[in-house]
Amino acid sequence: MLEKSIVEEVLGLALSSGGDFSEIFAEDRRTNNITLQSGRVEKSLSGRDFGVGIRVFKGFTSTYTYTTDSSRDGLLKAARNAAQAMSGSPSAQTQPFVTETISPLHAIEWNPMQVAKSGKVGVMKQAYEIAKNYHAAIQQVMVYYFDEEQNVFIANSEGKWIEDQRVRSRLIIHSTATDGHKVESGFYGPGAHKGFEFMKHLDLQHYAGEASRIAVTMLGAAPCPSGKFPVVIDNEFGGVIFHEACGHGLEATSVAKHNSVFSDRIGEKVAPDLVTYIDDGTLPNEWGSITIDDEGEKTRRNVLIEQGILKGYLIDRFNGRRMGMAPTGSSRRQSYRFAPTSRMTNTFIAPGESTPEEILGSTEYGIYAKYMGGGQVNTTTGDYNFAVMEGYLIENGKIGAPIKGATLIGNGPKTLQLVDMVGNNLAHGAGMCGSLSGSIPVNVGQPMLRVSEMTVGGTKGDE
Amino acid sequence: MNVESFSQELLEAGKRFGYADMELYHERVKTFGCQLFQGEIDNYKSSEVSGVAFRGVFEGKMGYAFTEKIAEDSIPFLLENARENALIIEDEESEDIYSGSERYREQTYYSNELQQVSIQDQVRLLLDIERLILAYDERVTGTNYCMLQSSETERSILNSKGLDLKDLQNSLTLYISVIVKSGGHTKTGTYVKVTKNFHSLHPEDIAEQAAEEALRQLGSRSIRSRAYPVLLRNDMAAALIQTFSPIFSAENTQRGHSRLLDKVGASIGVSALNIVDDPSLPEGICSRNFDGEGFATQRLQIVENGTLLSLLHNRKTAKKDNTESTGHAHKSSYKGSVTVAPSNLYVEPAAKGHEELVSSIEEGVIVTHLAGLHSGANTISGDFSLAARGYYVEKGQIQFPVNQMTIAGNFYDVLRSIQDVGSDLEFSYPTAASGYIGSPSLLIEALSVTVE
Numbered sequence: 001m002l003e004k005s006i007v008e009e010v011l012g013l014a015l016s017s018g019g020d021f022s023e024i025f026a027e028d029r030r031t032n033n034i035t036l037q038s039g040r041v042e043k044s045l046s047g048r049d050f051g052v053g054i055r056v057f058k059g060f061t062s063t064y065t066y067t068t069d070s071s072r073d074g075l076l077k078a079a080r081n082a083a084q085a086m087s088g089s090p091s092a093q094t095q096p097f098v099t100e101t102i103s104p105l106h107a108i109e110w111n112p113m114q115v116a117k118s119g120k121v122g123v124m125k126q127a128y129e130i131a132k133n134y135h136a137a138i139q140q141v142m143v144y145y146f147d148e149e150q151n152v153f154i155a156n157s158e159g160k161w162i163e164d165q166r167v168r169s170r171l172i173i174h175s176t177a178t179d180g181h182k183v184e185s186g187f188y189g190p191g192a193h194k195g196f197e198f199m200k201h202l203d204l205q206h207y208a209g210e211a212s213r214i215a216v217t218m219l220g221a222a223p224c225p226s227g228k229f230p231v232v233i234d235n236e237f238g239g240v241i242f243h244e245a246c247g248h249g250l251e252a253t254s255v256a257k258h259n260s261v262f263s264d265r266i267g268e269k270v271a272p273d274l275v276t277y278i279d280d281g282t283l284p285n286e287w288g289s290i291t292i293d294d295e296g297e298k299t300r301r302n303v304l305i306e307q308g309i310l311k312g313y314l315i316d317r318f319n320g321r322r323m324g325m326a327p328t329g330s331s332r333r334q335s336y337r338f339a340p341t342s343r344m345t346n347t348f349i350a351p352g353e354s355t356p357e358e359i360l361g362s363t364e365y366g367i368y369a370k371y372m373g374g375g376q377v378n379t380t381t382g383d384y385n386f387a388v389m390e391g392y393l394i395e396n397g398k399i400g401a402p403i404k405g406a407t408l409i410g411n412g413p414k415t416l417q418l419v420d421m422v423g424n425n426l427a428h429g430a431g432m433c434g435s436l437s438g439s440i441p442v443n444v445g446q447p448m449l450r451v452s453e454m455t456v457g458g459t460k461g462d463e
Numbered sequence: 464m465n466v467e468s469f470s471q472e473l474l475e476a477g478k479r480f481g482y483a484d485m486e487l488y489h490e491r492v493k494t495f496g497c498q499l500f501q502g503e504i505d506n507y508k509s510s511e512v513s514g515v516a517f518r519g520v521f522e523g524k525m526g527y528a529f530t531e532k533i534a535e536d537s538i539p540f541l542l543e544n545a546r547e548n549a550l551i552i553e554d555e556e557s558e559d560i561y562s563g564s565e566r567y568r569e570q571t572y573y574s575n576e577l578q579q580v581s582i583q584d585q586v587r588l589l590l591d592i593e594r595l596i597l598a599y600d601e602r603v604t605g606t607n608y609c610m611l612q613s614s615e616t617e618r619s620i621l622n623s624k625g626l627d628l629k630d631l632q633n634s635l636t637l638y639i640s641v642i643v644k645s646g647g648h649t650k651t652g653t654y655v656k657v658t659k660n661f662h663s664l665h666p667e668d669i670a671e672q673a674a675e676e677a678l679r680q681l682g683s684r685s686i687r688s689r690a691y692p693v694l695l696r697n698d699m700a701a702a703l704i705q706t707f708s709p710i711f712s713a714e715n716t717q718r719g720h721s722r723l724l725d726k727v728g729a730s731i732g733v734s735a736l737n738i739v740d741d742p743s744l745p746e747g748i749c750s751r752n753f754d755g756e757g758f759a760t761q762r763l764q765i766v767e768n769g770t771l772l773s774l775l776h777n778r779k780t781a782k783k784d785n786t787e788s789t790g791h792a793h794k795s796s797y798k799g800s801v802t803v804a805p806s807n808l809y810v811e812p813a814a815k816g817h818e819e820l821v822s823s824i825e826e827g828v829i830v831t832h833l834a835g836l837h838s839g840a841n842t843i844s845g846d847f848s849l850a851a852r853g854y855y856v857e858k859g860q861i862q863f864p865v866n867q868m869t870i871a872g873n874f875y876d877v878l879r880s881i882q883d884v885g886s887d888l889e890f891s892y893p894t895a896a897s898g899y900i901g902s903p904s905l906l907i908e909a910l911s912v913t914v915e
């Protein structure tokens with residue numbers, strides 16, 4: 001993507017005022033976004049992102065400059081700006097480049113850039129028809145299509161020279177249902193680190209049908225009761241709870257500065273034996289998968305919690321310095337506009353032994369969260385919140401009436417201790433995760449599991 | 464290749480390619496940012512990026528494409544992709560390129576004073592704030608974030624119908640988060656400010672506000688979960704309105720994503736409720752003389768004495784509703800297509816100060832922090848259930864901070880159950896898609912409160 005001599009010059013200039021490490025990240029990304037409303041293509045947008053980010057470290061100080069001007073002059077100017085933030089005389093030198101060739105972990109069969117947009121629209125229309133015809137109460141269906149080809153190049157002053165290509169595809173179905181008074185909505189957004197083959201093999205009947213089924217079900221839902229209850233969280237996107245309650249707190253971004261509730265706790269028992277929590281960027285073709293991270297480090301399977309014991313963190317190069325720990329292939333960024341930092345890829349609770357029937361059957365009264373919405377956490381206090389998109393009451397071990405408007409709040413480390421059953425049906429769901437280094441694709445996953453007590457905030461009031 | 468010659472070449476190539484009308488939207492953004500940790504600069508950031516959005520009418524339909532690579536090989540990329548995008552469009556209402564409004568306000572929203580603030584002065588401000596925070600109280604253990612970012616955005620629209628508009632903006636964002644610990648409990652307090660006026664930032668005030676925000680939560684207790692009158696402090700009232708501001712967009716009523724469909728002229732709130740969108744506020748972060756389509760912007764009364772007077776429109780949604788654009792075409796950047804969004808939208812302040820509102824509460828809850836706004840609020844149904852922090856009030860007096868809680872209700876009902884509107888207008892952190900949204904403190908008759 002960039003000439004070797006220029007890269008060498010840029011990395012050297014970046015070190016000219018005392019920096020001890022410099023890095024360049026170049027990105028050329030093509031994207032397509034199409035929106036279908038009422039069965040018609042309403043918007044279609046294509047684009048090309050192209051930019052370069054330069055990073056310099058000096059001890060525990062880091063500078064980052066980025067630019068869309070990839071000419072020699074533009075890059076040298078950015079490198080000079082990065083160096084200027086430091087003060088000192090040159091202390092480190094750039095090492096000769098060693099080109100690393102990687103074998104991609106996530107094979108792409110059909111690059112979406114080679115597919116006519118009319119073909120993409122065809123898939124969207126099929127999804128629309130399924131969702132729209134699901135039920136007479138369906139009022140509106142929006143279908144969003146997204147694909148991208150992201151080419152990245154990373155080199156650093158230690159001699160790294162590496163390139164990678166990431167191809168991703170996603171389809172989002174958003175149905176709204178009405179009974180004439182109320183309006184409710186349902187959503188499903190499957191995605192993968194795959195090309196157009198993903199769309200071709202996608203079970204549209206299932207995903208589009210589910211989006212509409214959720215919307216129609218919620219029309220008949222009663223306001224959720226408030227209070228403290230056992231909560232059974234279903235598999236797949238249900239994993240968002242641990243993404244919030246514990247995943248973010250294990251990122252070096254907050255751990256390194258001792259600001260996380262999980263800082264300095266390696267080896268401690270932070271959860272019951274039932275809980276094993278893993279982040280794995282190597283899972284073939286998953287939405288959150290990558291072959292190398294955005295510092296050029298190979299991704300791997302990082303066991304964070306093993307049978308309740310805290311084993312490790314997600315670590316990037318810069319925060320690793322403060323922690324005295326090696327990077328874990330977890331450094332990610334939305335684009336060249338962000339300095340990379342430790343983030344999740346595909347994070348999930350490993351399967352346990354209970355069947356879903358056993359978990360529900362042994363719950364006298366509680367809340368069953370079938371599909372979760374998004375959530376948020378304060379990693380310093382551990383306080384989190386997230387929304388239940390489709391929920392039900394559990395009465396006498398059976399799924400009862402649907403409820404709406406439930407938000408679950410709590411404290412990550414405390415909730416983790418209250419997991420008392422883990423199911424055997426692990427599945428993963430696609431989402432976007434926003435943090436310091438921008439919005440990135442991640443999977444969250446888990447089998448069905450139960451938390452013995454959570455605070456449920458609903459509109460119905462106290463039970 | 465510079466943008467001017469790129470634009471010329473693109474428009475000429477586009478004509479040969481078969482486009483009728485064409486438009487180029489160009490944006491250049493420069494930023495500087497830095498973050499402190501324990502008296503040291505832990506992060507510097509600076510950037511200069513630019514990009515071009517192309518749109519053009521091909522066989523009667525509008526196609527879009529953008530690029531950040533201002534180079535020869537991007538011209539066929541834009542023309543071919545925009546054509547393919549145009550050809551698959553099936554929207555009943557066709558878009559066109561706008562030849563321009565008769566008159567544009569000639570206000571400037573660029574602060575020369577801010578532009579002249581040196582990087583050293585910006586760093587010094589952060590150092591002062593951090594030092595004052597750490598010395599403020601022994602229970603303060605550190606900061607999570609102590610950072611600022613200044614940015615400058617230049618945008619221009621150039622089209623084949625003769626429109627040629629330019630605009631320059633700047634602002635500075637300060638984000639502080641303080642950690643306090645006491646008796647095994649940890650709390651954080653944040654301070655966020657976006658401003659064009661650097662000299663309005665006083666380190667003592669900021670340090671006190673941020674530290675107090677955290678300290679006042681220590682010693683939190685539980686209260687019975689039930690419905691309470693809720694006083695939404697100005698910044699949180701603004702945050703809630705910001706979350707639900709999409710309901711005022713005609714794009715959403717037309718999609719069935721807002722319950723304000725066919726409600727223009729009807730009462731949607733209490734008579735004390737007045738909402739205005741004013742793109743000409745001198746201190747407004749989303750102030751602008753023209754919108755994303757080049758349409759001249761103007762002040763718009765959205766709600767007057769509880770009655771909905773107008774929705775927000777761009778030219779396309781206006782055409783569908785047989786009305787005029789209100790100048791709210793929005794382009795989040797050159798990467799976005801044209802949507803609808805507010806500029807500076809706010810609830811007009813009334814008479815009572817925040818303290819006076821507190822003293823009028825027999826028993827209730829003050830909300831000083833909301834979380835989960837992106838997930839716990841359904842902008843279509845209006846239902847929300849949000850994580851909150853705040854205080855318990857009895858007989859007009861704040862009694863104690865409350866443990867993490869949720870407040871739940873329906874936004875459409877909230878508009879009809881505002882008991883009192885304060886005088887203390889404050890704006891929340893602006894986002895491109897939802898505008899710069901302000902509100903005074905709002906006293907709501909009742910919301911369902913669940914406490915941990």
